[in-house]
Amino acid sequence: MEFENVYFLGIGGIGMSALARYFLHEGKRVAGYDRTRTALTDALAAEGAAVCYDEAAECIPAPFRDRRTTVVVYTPAVPDDHAGLAWFRREGFEVVKRSQMLGLLSAGKYVQAVAGTHGKTTTSTLLAWLDRGTTGGGSAFLGGLSKNFGSNLVLGSGDRLTVEADEFDRSFLRLDPDTAVITSADPDHLDIYGTHEAMKEAFAQFIRQIRPGGYLVLKRGTDLRVDNPAITVYGYACDAPADFHAANVRLLDGGRYRYDIVVPDGVYRDCTLGVPGWVNVENSVAAVAALWCAARARGERPDGERLRAALASFEGVKRRFECYINTPRQVYMDDYAHHPRELAATLASVREMFPGRRITALFQPHLYTRTRDLCDGFAEALSLADEAVLLPIYPAREEPIPGVDSQMIARRLTVPWRIVEREALAETVAAMDTDVVISFGAGNIDACCAAIAEKLKERAGTTA
Incomplete structure (x- = not known):
């Protein structure tokens, strides 16, 4: 896909804004529409994107009205009768969903995808931070604003790419991950799926798309069909027996915890997570499991001291606890x-x-x-x-x-x-x-x- 300009319909969304930031970094011209002005749209404007709040086609900047040089990315939250979206389609522009673009950008990468009806933003953000702390590299498209990185976009060396895999509108089915984490599959987005069973079938399809030789890290007790014989499946839990789990958990002042993380080949002892909350202990076990799988794929093992330091320095995600x-x-x-x-x-x-x-x-x-x-x-x-x-x-x-x-x-x-x-x-x-x-x-x-x-x-x- 060759283009000079990228226009985003729904540019202020947390996932869309990460893509916009990526293309700004790549030197593309970026513009977009959003319904409401927010701190995030203001930040994008300051970083070089042209943002408008009127959906009329006349408001699309001139450089982005040339279908030969412009690709249009939209979020499923934008309705089909949106004036700008309708104009781009009528004029023959290449129009792709955010999930399609994310899938294209993940080609050639070692993809670490975190899915689930809850917990995926903190888990994926922590995984990206652990990646940076233990390997010094790694990139990420995140569904929240990381306090450590100061962004929802992480650009780093190496081929590891952490992505938050969103089940809304079946977006995660655009990904073919090497390692996938599924934190939960509770009933949600029934306006899209109709039934809980239909939603669970989408998760089952996501599991089938894990690449041969890859890994699935599945929360213990999550009721999903796993019928991909080409992958290794691990379970995780907070403090119950599983392939990955926390043990010897102690509550510290301020709501933080110290605990051991049990992995298939040993134990990382005396880990202290930088953010409070029992639920985040569980998220950290999932993130460590994904990190361990990615290292195992290379015949390696995450260094204990670096892992403990990264967990302790994790500052969390904006609006998550x-x-x-x-x-x-x-x-x-x-x-x-x-x-x-x-x-x-x-x-x-x-x-x-x-x-x-x-x-x-x-x-x-x-x-x-x-x-x-x-x-x-x-x-x-x-x-x-x-x-x-x-x-x-x-x-x-x-x-x-x-x-x-x-x-x-x-x-x-x-x-x-x-x-x-x-x-x-x-x-x-x-x-x-x-x-x-x-x-x-x-x-x-x-x-x-x-x-x-x-x-x-x-x-x-x-x-x-």
């Missing part, structure tokens, strides 16, 4: 969790980190279909907190569904709850008697984080 305040009188954390299993796992981690303290969960449901399909699970998970504050549903790409709203979840809660508008969230939380507060959601609740933290800090200062 991110701590804004952590004092004996007030804690505030934010997390991207938007599936019941994610919420439950994070709340369980918070409960273990802060035993005996009162937990307030703030949650913005994401998508009408997901709320409709999983409302019982959301209510069960949020009831693990001591109280809940819900925001209206963030629609993303969807139109409202009659009768589907945040009340569907609220009515099923077994703890006190209230529903507030996003604009009033910071003031509402500041007026509440809170101790440990954690906000959840994949929509725009993150725009409230700074204000919530500021209000809670102000209150702590006046009552200290």
Whole structure:
């Protein structure tokens, strides 16, 4: 594929922006559309991309209106009737999905793909960091902003490429990985798949696409068909027996853990992860497993000292278990969790980190279909907190569904709850008697984080 210009429809998406950054680095001219201006689109503009917020075809810059020199990349979240997308197709441009472009860029690489309905962003980001720490190289396309790398794009030496393999719209089926991690396969994206069984079949197809001689690292208990006889299959778990698992786990001050990581040929003792949370211990076992498999493919083994140093220096991912305040009188954390299993796992981690303290969960449901399909699970998970504050549903790409709203979840809660508008969230939380507060959601609740933290800090200062 030869081209000088790349135009992105949905350039502000976390996966799309990583591709945009890659092509900017490669010296291509980059432009794109997004519906909303964000810190990420501002960053892309500062890095040299031309970003517009009007979908009209007339707003496409002149250099990108030549189909001989321009390729168009779009995200499935962009509807088919989008004016810009329709114009590019009508004019005969080469138009590819983000997943197709990612598949093209992975050709010739040793691909380490992390898939799953939750946990994949932290796991893939940690894998990229471990790669850098133990080999000094490796590249990555990530689904979140790594605090260590300061980006969702990692460019490094060598042929290893870590990618977050997204099951939405079957995007991960564009990849043929050498090592694949599957963290979970819980019901999600049923607006795309229709049934949980259809979604699981897509994961089974993803497993079939692992290259001969490759590896599958599968979370223990994940119910998926594995019928690729040309690969080696390993299981992993947090602290239960498996090919890869954590042992001798100790909770440290601040919610971090020290533990041993058991691998098929030995043990990496006294590992300390740089970020808190029990759920991240599990993510680290998966990342180490993938790293170990990639090394084994070369007849090597990750160096223990370098591995421990990389785990300890891992700073996490923006909006994944991110701590804004952590004092004996007030804690505030934010997390991207938007599936019941994610919420439950994070709340369980918070409960273990802060035993005996009162937990307030703030949650913005994401998508009408997901709320409709999983409302019982959301209510069960949020009831693990001591109280809940819900925001209206963030629609993303969807139109409202009659009768589907945040009340569907609220009515099923077994703890006190209230529903507030996003604009009033910071003031509402500041007026509440809170101790440990954690906000959840994949929509725009993150725009409230700074204000919530500021209000809670102000209150702590006046009552200290």
